[in-house]
Amino acid sequence: MKNIYKTLSVLFVVFGYLNTIQAQQQILLDKPVRAGELILFPDLNNRSNYYYLPDKPQLASHPTGDPIFSFLRYVKNEETAADSNEGISESTVGGGIVHALVELKVPDKMIKDAERALSRVDSNGKIIGPVVFKSGTVSLISSVAKPNGEFEAKVCGLGNAPILENQRSAVSVHINKLGSKILWETFNTPTPDFSTHFEMEVEGYQSPKRVTIEANFDRIYKHQTFEAAIAAPVLSAEIKASFDDLFDSGAIKLTQIGDDEELNKLKEAAYTQLMNLMFDKVGGTGVPQLNQLIPNNQKSMLDRATEQLQNARKEAREENRRIDALEQSRAERNRAVQRRAQSRADSVRTAGGHEPITRNQDTTDNGDDTDRETPQREPIPSLSVAVSYQMKQVRRRGVYKIDLNKYTQTTKTLPFDYNLGDVKSKCPSCFREINADDALMKQRQINATLGGMNTDDFKHVNFVNVIMRKKHGNNQETVDEIKIDKSEFNKQGNFFKMLYGWKGDDDRDKWLAYDYKTLWSFKGNHKIESDWETTKFGSIALEPPLVKKPIYIEIDEDFTLEKNIKAVEIKVYSKLGDKNEVSSTNLRVNKSELTKTIEILLPRNSEDYEYEITYFIRGESPKKSGLQKSDYGRIDIDRFM
16 A cells, blocks of 8 residues: 555656646747757747757667667468468468667757857857657557558557657557568668657647637537547547638638738647647547557548548648749749840840850759759648547537637647667667467377277277376476266267476477376276376377177077977176176077077187077976187087087
């Protein structure tokens, strides 16, 4: 109980510390400053104080310097189909698991470079610390194979991101067999196909804007996305797309006074305000639970996040093409103006008797080359892609107005990406390939069948017990037992199983060896127990130590008439261990019973038995033949013995 109180106390201290830091950080989110490689946000109350954005994720490291990263490819042995005759086949059971620990960390040198760059912009400016994120998500993006064999960038996993600098967060993903092979090969390149996408939420203030927002909530809640959000979480990108539809239809109105702001930035501010009024983040962090990631009969959150990622990239590429077209058009106009000016200058020089200036063609066309070589830019969407939200229980009604002509507290999502880079050359031991055919998981099934027996044989057999004993490498024993009687024989179809597993059996050859013994119970209370027998084979053929042997008996009819015999009795004696088994039958001449067959039990490798005949003669006392020995399957009665 004391430990629980201590844990709660620590949590309260941590949460209190975070809340205190966030309360002290009152930053202007719409006044970022680029200083060196860092983005800085000024303090609302002291514009010379700046907080740097810790948007430099990297792999965390062990004390030895090795990255905290692992990529494990695995395969499991698999039997081929019964009709397959392939000598070498490929298992379909396999895949890969990638695990990494990432952290947000800005090197001291980068901070010092940013301070020098800041001094050129703001001579009084100083960096006083990192921005503390309110929350964040991290998504894993890689290319995976679709059923048709094509590949697409896919969100493979979602998780909570670290919100403090130097804080760590674990990311992990399980990929299929083909995907693991492709990804394994891409890690042989400097830029593997495995990136992390961070979407970090920052709380701060927005400068006054001469803008008013009107939102008709009665119309907004009727949008199909928000009707579906009652039952399941929605992604932030889905909310943004719905707000765009509602903006176009007039359900959301934005009134701007003046022309000092871009429309997209104003819409972003409006959308953020409305989203905070209508939604809460799932679980407080925006990361859905497992049952929300893969709902029944619906697209999973990961699939929906992937769709939004593709849409966002498509929109970004279209925007890039539009910007490039504008820049190319502007550059072409500048070149045309330059050519006209040069032409006029040449005309003036020619009129004055001077030669035109010879210009380097490369210099003249340099601007054209620069424009053609302008790299494509892919602006990150203003709202995050992977964060998920759930609808608030309390709904608003009517028309809601928001006046942004004041310092407004708001939140902003700041996305950034990180590629793991050339991890393999730095840490070859982080990459492993294994066969998941684990000895610990192996178990051996011992099959037992009754040889040469059917249901009728249980007229003589009560049951058979089989005891299996396995002595393991750690000196423990596994004992298993089966009992086979007529009922079990009919139920199991003459297929009985015993089992043992792995207990310190590192010597796999010795692991195959086990002991077994049997106990047979026959009618007449005859029991035969075997000694322990050792074998390595996985099947036991159970053959009864006693077998039935038919004895055919025939009496000569002429002999019975001649000797005036009316009946005979035959007793057959068989030696079963320490006991004699007696079987008897009668032949009555007056009923024309001249032949009969009886069955006796004999040891499997013995044919010897004894018999005695008693003759019943009309008008005389019975006569006995005395014990006779035989190993034949036939007794002929045609004389007095």
